[in-house]
Amino acid sequence: MNTCVEAAIAAPEEVQPAWGAVFAMTLGVFGLITAEFLPASLLTPMAATLGVTEGMAGQTVTATAVVALVTSLVIAVVTRNIDRRWVLLAFSVLLVGSNLLVAFAPNLTVVLSGRVLLGIAIGGFWTMSAATAMRLVPEAMVPRALSIIFSGVSVATVAAAPLGSYFGHLIGWRNVFLIATAIGVFAFIWQLFTLPRMAPTGSARMGTLVEVMKRPAMRMGMIAVVLVFTGHFAFFTYLRPFLEVVTGVSVNGLSGMLLGFGVANFIGTSLAGFVLERNLRMILLLMPLAMGGMALALVVLGRAPVADAILVALWGMAFGGVPVAWTTWITRTVPDEAESGGGLIVAAIQLAITLGAAVGGAVFDATGAKGVFIGCGMVLLVAAATIGTKLHPVSPAYDARNFIGEADEA
Structure with missing residues (x-):
């Protein structure tokens, strides 16, 4: 019998909830996503200073995304023999080091080096988030823990860009990165005192990724993830031109709608944990179905600012539960290899981001913003159909024990 898999099944029911560690991880992810988004609001002064x-x-953003993609696929293998507590603490150290390098960088090469460190931390953290949540709280509370952790993403998404731009104007972009460094230091200290020891339980190797991918549920899940996130990022990337050209909102109206999206996204993420504890499969199905319907409704309504603002906010709320739902799905579908499964999901999301922006751009050039929204609406409806007909989540115990049986027979 595979003892590592047995531990994966038993551990969530025996562990006492470590909410302090969960909130420490939330601050850590807030620091990571804030650092990731800062260049977007500081690009002009950074370029001027660096010449x-x-x-x-x-390219500082590109470098982070590419490294995060690669890291998500290999981090479980590279760190397979290391206590997960030290791995997570190392990600916070990388966050601090990245921000310090950028803050004091004399040229673009040093900035890119710092952003590479950040990419490693982001890719590694997301890969291990599901498996770590399984170790910190009982099985029934995993969705709630993940929703708390992901709320750090929502807050950073809403706050990082506007606050970065505001403080960059007041105190300079280098000092903004020093503030981000302080957040990383605080997160490291909090994690140091709250994260328990978490001995590695998997048997990750490069072949493990292939083995996990061979599981039918995982293959269909990856397809669904790519469809859902491609549809969302095509929508989000071209939301501004749609609202400006089709809806006809002013700059102030646009800012208000985007703020509404961010606030609603935070609310959706916060509520997701409680809803997912009751019916995971229903949420996986309803979210892309609702988002696809809203994309098509925006096209039909056209110039209707109030209705469009409501639909954009509802989209933000719906999408707030999507990352939490799919991360929860990993904990229930491949609990014996949650880190490898998490890495594959992160890679699928990065691929979806690329497809959403690239394909959306081609459609935008050919048909305009309405064409993009029609396309992403159809993609999301296909995703919902795929989830409804092909994806059948099972209980963690059932899935893992079936896998044990297959391993023993082999």
Whole structure:
């Protein structure tokens, strides 16, 4: 019998909830996502100081995303023999080091080096978030813990860009990164005192990714994830031109709608944990179904600012539960290899971000913003159909024990 898998099944029911550690991880993810988004609001002054074009400075975002993608696929293997507590603390150290490098960088090369460190931390953290939540709280509370952790993403999404721009104007972009450094230091200290020891329980190797991918539920889940996130990021990437050209809102109206999206997204993320504890499969199905319907409704309504603002906010609320739901799905579908499964989901999301922006751009050039929204609406409806007909989540115990049986037979 595979003892690592047995531990994966038993541990969630035996562990006492470590909410202090959950909130420490939430602060850590807030620091990571804030650092990831800061260049978007500080691009012009950064480029001017470093003596490069804004396009070149924009590669700081690209470097982070590419490294995060690669890291998500290999981090479980590279750290398979290391206590998870120390791995998570290392991500906070990388966050601090990244921000310090950027804050004191004399040139773009040093900035890119710092952003590479950040990419490792982001990719590694997301890969291990599901498996870590399973170790910190009982099985029934995992969705709630994940919703708390992901709320750090929502807050950072709403606050990082406007606050970065505001403080960058007042105190300079380098000092903004020093503030982000202080957040990382605080997160490290909090995690140091709250994260318990978490001995590695998996048997991760490069072949494990392939083995996990071979499981039918995982294959269909990956397809559904790519469809859902591609539809969302095509929508979000071209939301501003749609609201400006089709809806016809002013700059102030646009800012208000985007703020409404962010606030609603935070609310959706916060509520997701409680809802997911009751019916995971229903949420996986309803979210893309609702988002697809809203995308098509926006096209039909056209110039209707109030209705569009409501639909955009509802979209934000609906999407707030999506990352939490899919991370929870990983804990129930591949509990014996949650880190490898988490890495595959992170890679699928990164691929979806690329597809959403690239394909959405081609459609936008050919048909305009309405064409993009029609396309992403159809993609999301296909995702909902795929989830409803092909994806059948099972209980953690059933799935893991079936896997044990297969391993023993082999």
